[in-house]
Amino acid sequence: MxxxxxxxxxxxxxxxxxxxxxxxxxxxxxxxxxxxxxxxxxxxxxxxxxxxxxxxxxxPPPSDIIETETDVHLLVDLPGVSAEAVDLSLTGQVLMLKAIRLPSPLLTEAATIHLRERLATTFERAIPLPVQVDADSVRAVVRDGQLHVTLKKSHCTQARQIPIQRGGDMGSPPPAL
Known part of the structure; x- marks a missing residue:
């Protein structure tokens, strides 16, 4: 056996x-x-x-993923990071975020540091998306220390109302039960 x-x-x-x-x-x-x-x-x-x-x-910076009827929104807190220091790429259903926070120009050898909590750093994060999105319609904006990425849902993942017709309207009778 x-x-x-x-x-x-x-x-x-x-x-x-x-x-x-x-x-x-x-x-x-x-x-x-x-x-x-x-x-x-x-x-x-x-x-x-x-x-x-x-x-x-x-x-990684705090992030939210919010799904609406037609879009997926990614909100990421990136204080002190300029738009030029953010790199986004989309592969399939994974959004790759890379960002660099540069040191303050005030940090010179002549400066005396009394408190330093805002370190220069590099963030890198792969963010899985909850649904398929249209890669050609992604928009990203950095404003007031927050990155807002809007990704249009792929038309195959958007909810669509399907009209129901009566059996006689389709040209053939409904199947017998």
Whole structure:
């Protein structure tokens, strides 16, 4: 008697295998990824608040992802970062954000620093989007220390009302029950 081997599909296999439930698993994986990322960030912020943060890896800036009927909005706090210091790229459903906060021009050798909490740093973050978006209609604006990215939902992910016709109107009778 042969023993059946049970294997879990790899991430790449699971994502490429079409099927009725593949979308469900993709959404579950994305949600779990978001939970773990949120837990990691919350833990790092707590360590930072008590003075135990790691100097080697800066915290990602606070962000919100808001989905409306037609768009996905990403809001990222980037105080002290100019539009020229922000780099955005979109690959599939992942938005890659890179930003650089430069040191203040006031920081010279002649200056006396009494408090320094605004460090020059580089942020880099891959942000998974909740739905497919149209890569050709992405808009991004930096204003008042906040990056606002607007991504139009792909027309295949936007909700669309489907009219229901009576059986006789379509030219053939409805199937018998």
């Amino acid at each position: 042969r023993k059946r081997e049970c294997r879990f599909p790899s991430r790449s296999t699971a994502m490429s295998a079409p099927g009725p439930s593949s979308g469900t698993f993709d959404r579950l994986r994305q949600e779990l990824d978001r939970w773990f990322e949120a837990a990691r960030i919350a833990g790092e912020r707590t360590l930072d608040a008590v003075g135990l943060a790691s100097e080697s890896r800066p915290l």
